Amino acid sequence: MMKLVTWNVNSIRQRCDHVLDYLAREQPDVLALQEIKCATDLFPADAFRKAGYECTAVGQKSYNGVAMLARQPFTVTHTALPGWETTPPQARYVEIRTGGLVVGNLYLPNGNSGGSAGYDSKLAFMEALALHARGLLQAGQDFVLMGDYNVCPTDEDCAPGALPPTDALVRPESRAAFRRLLWLGLTDALRALHPAGRFYTFWDYQAAAWQRDSGLRIDHALLSPRVAERLLTALPARDERGKPQPSDHVPLAITLADAMA
DNA sequence: ATGACCGGCCCGGCCGGA
Secondary structure, three states: OEEEEEEEOOOHHHHHHHHHHHHHHHOOOEEEEEOOOOOHHHOOHHHHHHOOOEEEEEOOOOOOOEEEEEOOOOEEEEOOOOOOOOOOOOOOEEEEEEOOEEEEEEEOOOOOOOHHHHHHHHHHHHHHHHHHHHHHHHOOOOEEEEEEOOOOOOHHHEOOOOOOOOOOOOOHHHHHHHHHHHHOOOEEHHHHHOOOOOOOOEEOOOOOOOOOOOEEOOEEEEEOHHHHOOEEEEEEOHHHHHOOOOOOEOOEEEEEOOOOO
């Protein structure tokens, strides 16, 4: 069995102990982190190495930043999303190969800041991601694309009144771009196992969102066809949000059966 | 009910987040 987890930690330096606790308790094979919010050399790799994980971080001062932790050796296949460039650069993608899988870790632009250019950049990221996924499919590669997509795919993924209909997370163009990923043949792991119901991964720090369960499902794991056949479980770790000094996102964990020989 | 928070930056409020 293989366990893969995605978690937007909203600063790894603030959340290092939470992550170490999670690793000790849940023993994931791969952990994809987003919003580490530090330069690469400030990523606390030593702490994770002591816990039995090799790391690679693609950092950036103050904003964004992604990192991968894995128990087995891995190779880094990309440190940026092919076909998506900005000036200055933004650390929003890292990809590794481990355990017979390519695992892409993404932090999609929110799309609410920077006016129409900011929103266009979000759509451009999604278009580049679709092209990249298509290439992996054509190469016959088994893969998982997991991370903070900053998209609520349907109304059921958004608590009533949590966002106005004009918000970049729920706009029709954002949802259409997410559906295009599914139309390539990718499987939304959570919905494959739980077709209906509330499975939020984010609750805003503001307006008592957690206490009111005013959440969003915006963190996702998309699976290539053969990987989807191996899917056993998919669930957000809701309890993380109730802990002291939590991230506003919780981990989303999936487990896969071993591949057929 | 985005009124209500949080983190980085580097000490004073502002930017970005979703």
